[in-house]
Amino acid sequence: MKALVYKSTGSWYTVKSEAGEFLNARIKGVFRIEDITSTNPLAVGDWVNIETEEGAEGTAVIDEIFPRxxxxxxQSPRVKYQQHIIAANLDQSVLIATLKEPRTSRGFIDRFLVVCEMYHVPAILLFNKTDIYREKELGIYEELxxxxxxxxYRVDSVSVQKKQGLEELDRLLQDKxxxxSGHSGVGKSSLINSLLPGEGIKTQDVSGWSGKGMHTTTFATMYDLPGGxxxxxxxxxxxxxxxxxDREELSHYFPEMRERLKDCRYNNCMHVNEPKCAVKQAVADGDIDEKRYISYLNILDSLDEQKGY
Known part of the structure; x- marks a missing residue:
């Protein structure tokens, strides 16, 4: 019987069968999926085949995973050189960002967009907490x-407190x-609670001493939306x-760089110190945002550190 993974807690998974029944399931044996090595063999959003267990009501065994x-x-937070799959089989992603209490950095936004570009997942930027923005933050929002x-990229704003932008968000999410995702403290749980009345997902304030959010969700979890x-x-x-x-691939995941790569003098141009670089010229001309270029350089440095350069 085919089922969809709704939650992973490590050794056990919550799955929903095509008949609409929720079951607790465990893996049979060890999975190797298309030679992907990750710290989690299954992820939320995976379609799997399950066999119910005799004499164990409400439980099942997962014996096959369907192609993603x-x-x-x-990067796995526990094993530095391995990956952790956050979710699979996505129509789109929404990054919730804030410009105040706490502030989401440009670097974090750009890293998230690079990951979405790598795996062909359309990305939406959603700026939350607009009710506390003043003139400075509103100006930054317009610029970004x-x-x-x-x-x-699609960019929208929302205020859960003032219930602004929620109807438009509902339409964006329908049937997808x-x-x-987002930093801790950006109001993700409050936003999801507004979309899922009655779920009561735990929320927590931003910690005052650091200005950073506190973790409130331990495991990735899928929810059905009321409207589909x-x-x-x-x-x-x-x-x-x-x-x-690979560091040579990074510029391909910056759309503004990707369209200029053919104009660089060298085919293997890294857009750092090379002469006749179309990307660096576009930055100098103001056609590529300088802070986006800085994000590129910072990510490039982090890739070098991973490989021990």
């Missing part, structure tokens, strides 16, 4: 919106499987370390 259309991963929209579609709530991410990426 895509997935999003990160213009930059990321020019690159083809969407990964919801599914969302996957992920643990709050403090840092997003990229894995499975």
């Amino acid at each position: 259309s895509n997935y999003i991963n990160r 919106s213009a930059i990321y929209r020019s690159l083809g 499987t969407t990964l919801i 579609g599914r969302i996957i709530d992920t643990p709050g991410i403090r840092e997003l370390a990229i894995t499975n990426l």
Whole structure:
């Protein structure tokens, strides 16, 4: 019987059969999926085959995983050189960002977008807590919106407190499987509670001494939306370390760089010190945002550190 993974707690999984029944399931044997090595063999969003167990009501055994259309991963927080798959079979992802209490860094946004580009998952930027923005933050929001929209990304704003932008968000999520992610403290749980009345997902304030959010979600969990579609709530991410990426490939995942690569003098141009570099010229001309270019250099450095350069 075919089923969809809704939650992973390590050794046990919550799955929903095509008949609509939720079951607790465990893995039979060891999975190797398309030679992907990860710290978690199964992820939320995976389609699997299950066999119910005789004499054990409400439980099943997972004996097959079906091919993934895509997935999003990160560097494993426990095993430095392995990946951890956050979720699979996604139609889109939503990164919840804030410009105040706490502030989401440009570097974090750009890293998230690179990961989405790597695995062909359309990304949406959603700026939350607009009710506490003042003139400074509103100006930054307009600036960032213009930059990321020019690159083809959808950018929206929302205020859970004032219930602004929620109807539009509902329409964006309808009939799609969407990964919801963001820093701890950006209001992700409050936002999901507004979409799922009655679920009562735990929320927690930003810690006063650090200005950083506290983790409130321990495991990735999928929820069915009342109007159709599914969302996957992920643990709050403090840092997003990229894995499975060669430094030579990085510029291909910056849309504004990708369209200029053919104009560089050298085919293997890294856009750092090389002469006649079309990317560096575009930065100098103001056609590529300088802070996006700095994000590129920072990610490049982090990839070098991973490989021990």
